[in-house]
Amino acid sequence: MQVSDPEVARLCEARQILNRVGDKWSIAVIYALDGATLRFTELRREVHGISQRMLTATLRTLERDGLVRRTVHPVVPPRVDYELTDLGNTLRGTVCTLMTWAVNHADDIAKARAEYDARPAS
Amino acid sequence: MQVSDPEVARLCEARQILNRVGDKWSIAVIYALDGATLRFTELRREVHGISQRMLTATLRTLERDGLVRRTVHPVVPPRVDYELTDLGNTLRGTVCTLMTWAVNHADDIAKARAEYDARPAS
DNA sequence: CTGCATCCACCCAGATACTG
DNA sequence: CAGTATCTGGGTGGATGCAG
DSSP states (O other), X not given: OOXXXXXXXXXXXXXXXXXXXXSHHHHHHHHHTTTXXXXXXXXXXXXXTOOHHHHHXXXXXXXXXXXXXXXXXXXXXXXXXXXXXXXXXXXXXXXXXXXXXXXXXXXXXXXXXXXXHHSOOO | OOOOOHHHHHHHHHHHHHHHHTSHHXXXXXXXXXXXXXXXXXXXXXXXXXXXXXXXXXXXXXXXXXXXXXXXXXXXXXXXXXXXXXXXXXXXXXXXXXXXXXXXXXXXXXXXXXXXXXXXXX
Protein backbone atom coordinates (compact mmCIF):
# COMPACT_ATOMS: atom_id res chain seq x y z
CA MET A 1 0.00 0.00 0.00
CA GLN A 2 3.09 2.12 -0.03
CA VAL A 3 2.79 3.85 3.31
CA SER A 4 5.65 5.87 4.61
CA ASP A 5 4.45 6.28 8.17
CA PRO A 6 5.71 3.25 10.12
CA GLU A 7 2.94 3.69 12.68
CA VAL A 8 0.32 3.28 9.99
CA ALA A 9 2.20 0.31 8.61
CA ARG A 10 2.17 -1.35 12.03
CA LEU A 11 -1.53 -0.79 12.41
CA CYS A 12 -2.22 -2.25 9.00
CA GLU A 13 -0.13 -5.27 9.90
CA ALA A 14 -1.95 -5.53 13.21
CA ARG A 15 -5.27 -5.47 11.38
CA GLN A 16 -4.22 -8.34 9.20
CA ILE A 17 -3.22 -10.33 12.23
CA LEU A 18 -6.43 -9.52 14.06
CA ASN A 19 -8.35 -10.51 11.00
CA ARG A 20 -6.91 -13.98 11.34
CA VAL A 21 -6.83 -14.60 15.05
CA GLY A 22 -10.01 -12.60 15.54
CA ASP A 23 -12.30 -14.34 13.13
CA LYS A 24 -15.38 -16.17 14.26
CA TRP A 25 -14.01 -19.67 14.56
CA SER A 26 -10.52 -18.82 15.74
CA ILE A 27 -11.84 -17.04 18.79
CA ALA A 28 -14.17 -19.91 19.54
CA VAL A 29 -11.37 -22.46 19.20
CA ILE A 30 -8.97 -20.47 21.38
CA TYR A 31 -11.71 -20.08 23.92
CA ALA A 32 -12.41 -23.81 23.86
CA LEU A 33 -8.73 -24.60 24.29
CA ASP A 34 -8.54 -22.34 27.31
CA GLY A 35 -6.42 -24.42 29.65
CA ALA A 36 -7.39 -27.66 28.00
CA THR A 37 -5.95 -30.20 25.59
CA LEU A 38 -8.60 -31.47 23.22
CA ARG A 39 -8.85 -33.95 20.39
CA PHE A 40 -10.26 -33.08 17.02
CA THR A 41 -13.66 -34.57 17.71
CA GLU A 42 -13.83 -33.04 21.16
CA LEU A 43 -13.16 -29.64 19.67
CA ARG A 44 -15.85 -30.21 17.12
CA ARG A 45 -18.33 -30.88 19.89
CA GLU A 46 -17.06 -27.97 21.96
CA VAL A 47 -17.23 -25.41 19.18
CA HIS A 48 -20.89 -25.72 18.46
CA GLY A 49 -21.86 -25.32 14.83
CA ILE A 50 -18.44 -25.54 13.23
CA SER A 51 -18.08 -27.77 10.22
CA GLN A 52 -15.29 -30.26 9.89
CA ARG A 53 -13.78 -28.33 7.05
CA MET A 54 -13.71 -25.06 8.96
CA LEU A 55 -12.34 -26.70 12.09
CA THR A 56 -9.51 -28.21 10.09
CA ALA A 57 -8.77 -24.95 8.33
CA THR A 58 -8.97 -22.91 11.53
CA LEU A 59 -6.64 -25.26 13.37
CA ARG A 60 -4.16 -25.20 10.50
CA THR A 61 -4.07 -21.43 10.50
CA LEU A 62 -3.69 -21.25 14.25
CA GLU A 63 -0.96 -23.86 14.09
CA ARG A 64 0.82 -22.01 11.34
CA ASP A 65 0.65 -18.79 13.30
CA GLY A 66 2.20 -20.55 16.28
CA LEU A 67 -0.83 -20.20 18.51
CA VAL A 68 -1.83 -23.86 18.69
CA ARG A 69 0.29 -26.98 19.00
CA ARG A 70 -0.80 -30.07 17.09
CA THR A 71 0.37 -33.41 18.43
CA VAL A 72 -0.16 -36.58 16.40
CA HIS A 73 -0.06 -39.84 18.32
CA PRO A 74 0.98 -42.73 16.09
CA VAL A 75 -1.71 -45.09 17.26
CA VAL A 76 -4.66 -46.84 15.72
CA PRO A 77 -7.13 -45.30 15.54
CA PRO A 78 -5.33 -42.00 15.03
CA ARG A 79 -5.31 -39.54 17.88
CA VAL A 80 -4.46 -35.87 17.49
CA ASP A 81 -4.28 -33.46 20.39
CA TYR A 82 -4.56 -29.70 20.21
CA GLU A 83 -3.46 -27.23 22.85
CA LEU A 84 -2.47 -23.61 23.10
CA THR A 85 1.21 -22.74 22.79
CA ASP A 86 2.85 -20.16 25.01
CA LEU A 87 2.11 -17.57 22.36
CA GLY A 88 -1.47 -18.76 22.21
CA ASN A 89 -1.74 -18.42 25.95
CA THR A 90 -0.78 -14.75 25.74
CA LEU A 91 -3.90 -14.27 23.63
CA ARG A 92 -6.13 -16.37 25.85
CA GLY A 93 -6.75 -13.68 28.44
CA THR A 94 -7.83 -11.09 25.90
CA VAL A 95 -10.01 -13.52 24.03
CA CYS A 96 -11.71 -14.59 27.24
CA THR A 97 -12.22 -10.95 28.17
CA LEU A 98 -13.80 -10.39 24.78
CA MET A 99 -16.07 -13.38 25.22
CA THR A 100 -17.09 -12.21 28.65
CA TRP A 101 -17.81 -8.75 27.30
CA ALA A 102 -20.00 -10.22 24.59
CA VAL A 103 -21.93 -12.33 27.08
CA ASN A 104 -22.36 -9.45 29.51
CA HIS A 105 -23.47 -6.93 26.90
CA ALA A 106 -25.57 -9.17 24.69
CA ASP A 107 -28.70 -7.65 26.17
CA ASP A 108 -27.49 -4.09 25.69
CA ILE A 109 -26.76 -4.77 22.05
CA ALA A 110 -30.04 -6.53 21.46
CA LYS A 111 -31.82 -3.57 23.02
CA ALA A 112 -29.87 -1.04 20.96
CA ARG A 113 -30.70 -2.93 17.80
CA ALA A 114 -34.37 -3.07 18.65
CA GLU A 115 -34.44 0.67 19.25
CA TYR A 116 -32.53 1.36 16.04
CA ASP A 117 -34.87 -0.81 14.01
CA ALA A 118 -37.89 0.82 15.61
CA ARG A 119 -36.72 4.28 14.65
CA PRO A 120 -38.68 5.99 11.90
CA ALA A 121 -36.94 5.52 8.61
CA SER A 122 -35.08 8.66 7.72
CA MET B 1 -29.79 -24.68 16.22
CA GLN B 2 -32.06 -25.94 18.94
CA VAL B 3 -29.67 -26.15 21.84
CA SER B 4 -31.00 -27.00 25.25
CA ASP B 5 -27.93 -26.04 27.24
CA PRO B 6 -28.26 -22.33 28.02
CA GLU B 7 -24.51 -22.05 28.45
CA VAL B 8 -23.98 -23.21 24.89
CA ALA B 9 -26.70 -20.84 23.73
CA ARG B 10 -24.96 -17.91 25.40
CA LEU B 11 -21.66 -18.81 23.80
CA CYS B 12 -23.26 -19.04 20.38
CA GLU B 13 -24.86 -15.67 20.92
CA ALA B 14 -21.54 -14.27 22.10
CA ARG B 15 -19.87 -15.61 18.95
CA GLN B 16 -22.38 -13.82 16.76
CA ILE B 17 -21.73 -10.60 18.62
CA LEU B 18 -17.98 -11.02 18.42
CA ASN B 19 -18.33 -11.74 14.76
CA ARG B 20 -19.76 -8.28 14.31
CA VAL B 21 -17.80 -6.14 16.71
CA GLY B 22 -14.67 -8.18 16.12
CA ASP B 23 -14.40 -7.98 12.38
CA LYS B 24 -11.52 -6.26 10.66
CA TRP B 25 -13.02 -2.86 10.06
CA SER B 26 -15.08 -2.60 13.24
CA ILE B 27 -12.01 -3.04 15.39
CA ALA B 28 -10.13 -0.50 13.34
CA VAL B 29 -12.96 2.01 13.57
CA ILE B 30 -13.38 1.55 17.32
CA TYR B 31 -9.66 1.92 17.71
CA ALA B 32 -9.68 5.10 15.64
CA LEU B 33 -12.54 6.53 17.69
CA ASP B 34 -10.63 5.88 20.90
CA GLY B 35 -11.32 9.05 22.81
CA ALA B 36 -12.00 11.07 19.69
CA THR B 37 -14.90 12.46 17.72
CA LEU B 38 -14.29 12.18 14.01
CA ARG B 39 -16.07 13.09 10.83
CA PHE B 40 -16.70 10.62 8.04
CA THR B 41 -13.79 11.76 5.93
CA GLU B 42 -11.47 11.92 8.92
CA LEU B 43 -12.33 8.34 9.76
CA ARG B 44 -11.68 7.34 6.19
CA ARG B 45 -8.20 8.80 6.42
CA GLU B 46 -7.62 7.30 9.86
CA VAL B 47 -8.66 3.78 8.96
CA HIS B 48 -6.17 3.24 6.23
CA GLY B 49 -7.35 1.14 3.32
CA ILE B 50 -11.08 1.08 4.05
CA SER B 51 -13.38 1.81 1.16
CA GLN B 52 -16.17 4.30 1.43
CA ARG B 53 -18.72 1.56 1.13
CA MET B 54 -17.23 -0.49 3.94
CA LEU B 55 -16.83 2.50 6.21
CA THR B 56 -20.48 3.39 5.75
CA ALA B 57 -21.59 -0.18 6.37
CA THR B 58 -19.32 -0.61 9.38
CA LEU B 59 -20.52 2.62 10.95
CA ARG B 60 -24.14 1.67 10.38
CA THR B 61 -23.66 -1.66 12.11
CA LEU B 62 -21.80 -0.13 15.03
CA GLU B 63 -24.48 2.51 15.32
CA ARG B 64 -27.23 -0.07 15.24
CA ASP B 65 -25.49 -2.09 17.92
CA GLY B 66 -25.33 0.99 20.10
CA LEU B 67 -21.54 1.25 20.08
CA VAL B 68 -21.18 4.39 18.03
CA ARG B 69 -23.21 7.60 18.09
CA ARG B 70 -23.86 9.34 14.78
CA THR B 71 -24.59 13.06 14.91
CA VAL B 72 -25.79 14.88 11.81
CA HIS B 73 -25.31 18.63 11.78
CA PRO B 74 -27.86 20.34 9.53
CA VAL B 75 -25.38 22.58 7.81
CA VAL B 76 -24.07 23.04 4.33
CA PRO B 77 -21.91 21.28 3.45
CA PRO B 78 -23.15 18.33 5.51
CA ARG B 79 -21.23 17.44 8.63
CA VAL B 80 -21.58 14.14 10.45
CA ASP B 81 -19.70 13.31 13.63
CA TYR B 82 -18.99 9.86 14.97
CA GLU B 83 -18.00 8.99 18.52
CA LEU B 84 -18.13 6.02 20.84
CA THR B 85 -21.14 5.65 23.12
CA ASP B 86 -20.82 4.56 26.73
CA LEU B 87 -21.34 1.00 25.60
CA GLY B 88 -18.71 1.46 22.93
CA ASN B 89 -16.33 2.77 25.54
CA THR B 90 -16.66 -0.45 27.53
CA LEU B 91 -15.27 -2.23 24.48
CA ARG B 92 -12.51 0.26 23.86
CA GLY B 93 -10.11 -1.13 26.43
CA THR B 94 -10.32 -4.69 25.16
CA VAL B 95 -10.02 -3.63 21.56
CA CYS B 96 -6.95 -1.56 22.33
CA THR B 97 -5.47 -4.50 24.22
CA LEU B 98 -6.09 -6.67 21.20
CA MET B 99 -4.46 -4.15 18.91
CA THR B 100 -1.49 -3.88 21.22
CA TRP B 101 -1.19 -7.66 21.35
CA ALA B 102 -1.20 -7.83 17.57
CA VAL B 103 1.47 -5.16 17.28
CA ASN B 104 3.65 -6.74 19.95
CA HIS B 105 3.42 -10.26 18.60
CA ALA B 106 3.52 -9.56 14.89
CA ASP B 107 7.12 -10.73 14.80
CA ASP B 108 6.39 -13.93 16.71
CA ILE B 109 3.62 -14.80 14.30
CA ALA B 110 5.69 -13.99 11.26
CA LYS B 111 8.45 -16.20 12.63
CA ALA B 112 6.08 -19.05 13.41
CA ARG B 113 4.69 -18.86 9.89
CA ALA B 114 8.10 -18.91 8.33
CA GLU B 115 9.04 -21.98 10.38
CA TYR B 116 5.79 -23.70 9.53
CA ASP B 117 6.20 -23.04 5.82
CA ALA B 118 9.82 -24.20 5.94
CA ARG B 119 8.86 -27.53 7.44
CA PRO B 120 9.16 -30.53 5.15
CA ALA B 121 5.81 -31.34 3.65
CA SER B 122 4.31 -34.30 5.46
C1' DC C 1 -10.71 -41.10 14.18
C1' DT C 2 -8.84 -37.52 11.57
C1' DG C 3 -8.52 -35.69 8.07
C1' DC C 4 -8.19 -34.11 2.51
C1' DA C 5 -10.44 -33.16 -2.24
C1' DT C 6 -13.92 -31.51 -4.86
C1' DC C 7 -17.87 -29.05 -6.12
C1' DC C 8 -20.86 -25.27 -5.55
C1' DA C 9 -23.73 -21.56 -3.66
C1' DC C 10 -23.55 -17.41 -1.37
C1' DC C 11 -22.01 -13.30 0.61
C1' DC C 12 -18.80 -9.72 0.89
C1' DA C 13 -15.83 -6.34 -0.50
C1' DG C 14 -13.93 -3.31 -4.13
C1' DA C 15 -14.64 -0.23 -8.04
C1' DT C 16 -17.31 2.99 -10.17
C1' DA C 17 -20.83 6.28 -11.01
C1' DC C 18 -24.28 9.15 -9.30
C1' DT C 19 -27.10 12.24 -5.58
C1' DG C 20 -28.61 15.67 -1.86
C1' DC D 1 -19.15 16.40 2.43
C1' DA D 2 -21.47 12.26 3.06
C1' DG D 3 -23.40 9.21 1.39
C1' DT D 4 -26.43 5.57 -2.11
C1' DA D 5 -26.82 2.24 -6.21
C1' DT D 6 -25.19 -1.28 -9.01
C1' DC D 7 -22.18 -4.64 -10.88
C1' DT D 8 -18.88 -8.06 -10.42
C1' DG D 9 -14.92 -11.12 -8.90
C1' DG D 10 -13.09 -13.73 -5.29
C1' DG D 11 -13.06 -15.73 -1.05
C1' DT D 12 -15.66 -18.42 2.45
C1' DG D 13 -18.14 -22.02 4.09
C1' DG D 14 -21.30 -26.17 3.65
C1' DA D 15 -22.05 -30.91 1.78
C1' DT D 16 -20.32 -34.97 0.19
C1' DG D 17 -17.18 -38.68 -0.82
C1' DC D 18 -12.87 -40.84 -0.08
C1' DA D 19 -8.33 -42.21 2.45
C1' DG D 20 -4.78 -43.45 5.97
